[in-house]
Amino acid sequence: MAILRRACAAAALGLAVQLAGAQSWPDKPIRLISAYPPGGAADLVARAIQPRMRDVLGQPAVIEHRAGAGGQIGAQTVATAPPDGHTFLVTVGPAHLLAKFTSKALPYDPVKDFTPISAATTTILCIAAYPGFAPNNVGELIEFGKRNPGKVLFGTTAIGGEAHLAMEYIASLGGITATHVPYKGGGPATTDLIGGHIPMLVLPISTVIEQVKKGSVKVLGVLYTQRFQGLPQVATVSETLPAFNSSGSWIAVYAPPRLPAAIANRFQAYISDTLNQPEMREKISAVGQVVVANTPQQFAEQIDRSMDLYAKLARLANLKPE
Numbered sequence: 001m002a003i004l005r006r007a008c009a010a011a012a013l014g015l016a017v018q019l020a021g022a023q024s025w026p027d028k029p030i031r032l033i034s035a036y037p038p039g040g041a042a043d044l045v046a047r048a049i050q051p052r053m054r055d056v057l058g059q060p061a062v063i064e065h066r067a068g069a070g071g072q073i074g075a076q077t078v079a080t081a082p083p084d085g086h087t088f089l090v091t092v093g094p095a096h097l098l099a100k101f102t103s104k105a106l107p108y109d110p111v112k113d114f115t116p117i118s119a120a121t122t123t124i125l126c127i128a129a130y131p132g133f134a135p136n137n138v139g140e141l142i143e144f145g146k147r148n149p150g151k152v153l154f155g156t157t158a159i160g161g162e163a164h165l166a167m168e169y170i171a172s173l174g175g176i177t178a179t180h181v182p183y184k185g186g187g188p189a190t191t192d193l194i195g196g197h198i199p200m201l202v203l204p205i206s207t208v209i210e211q212v213k214k215g216s217v218k219v220l221g222v223l224y225t226q227r228f229q230g231l232p233q234v235a236t237v238s239e240t241l242p243a244f245n246s247s248g249s250w251i252a253v254y255a256p257p258r259l260p261a262a263i264a265n266r267f268q269a270y271i272s273d274t275l276n277q278p279e280m281r282e283k284i285s286a287v288g289q290v291v292v293a294n295t296p297q298q299f300a301e302q303i304d305r306s307m308d309l310y311a312k313l314a315r316l317a318n319l320k321p322e
Helices: 002-024 041-049 053-057 069-079 093-102 138-147 162-174 186-194 205-214 261-275 278-286 296-316
Strands: 030-034 061-065 087-092 115-123 125-129 153-156 179-182 200-204 218-223 249-255 289-291
Touching: 030 041, 030 069, 041 061, 041 087, 041 115, 041 249, 041 261, 041 278, 053 261, 069 087, 069 093, 069 249, 087 093, 093 162, 093 249, 093 296, 115 261, 115 296, 125 162, 125 205, 138 162, 138 218, 153 162, 153 186, 162 179, 162 200, 162 296, 186 200, 186 205, 200 205, 205 218, 249 261, 261 278, 261 296, 278 289
Parallel strands: 030 061, 030 087, 153 179, 153 200
Antiparallel strands: 087 249, 115 249, 115 289, 125 200, 125 218
């Protein structure tokens, strides 16, 4: 009993220290390490959560862009930072996790070497198509693929990325084969799509929404759990293929490993409150994203589910670490 009492006392003391640390945190400016260049979805989230920090948390935040190597430079910066709650990573969640399957010499473990804070937003992906391409929805695409083996081509901006693996997943569930055509950016890919040089792309819906309104691009399906409010007539992929469970490409917030849970929870609460301000939700929705802002525990569970799925899809796509 004495041993048990000492163990309980030690646990209580540890919790008290954590709570005291969370109350005094932050005591200096916060670094938001954006793992991608300015203008992208990660940068949008970093800029969304930055301005209120001085007023709400008592310290300002500085955004540092550490872009390169598919987000790995920024991630490495945070993985080796002190776990004191003053350095956070804002990155593309699927790319961060998929690096485990695509990079042979990854200098960190994308799960073990980070403290999950929140999946802040989801970037809604879609299957965009050239208007002259025969299928008009996912069901018709599957039928087309069955009648025309080898003629289903699709482009994305990254080999082994979320968009690439999601389309491989769709093809597998539909019983067809699809050939991947990688592009170096959304701009060249969209130009080829509009010109009819590639029949389909899988990419953020925000990239093509203006072309859809003009009629120069059509959307066959939305890769999300519900229909996109900007195109309510377009069905989700899961409405045709119920087993499909991709939730888009989310923007993740991480801290260095071993960050005290009390600080993680307090920062997540700040992120959730900030992103759920009505004006901010509207701004984020306008660019094809959805506010999630889940808790560290919910995010950790999402990571576990995603890693199981990515391992399966990496085998399906025959990905080899390079």
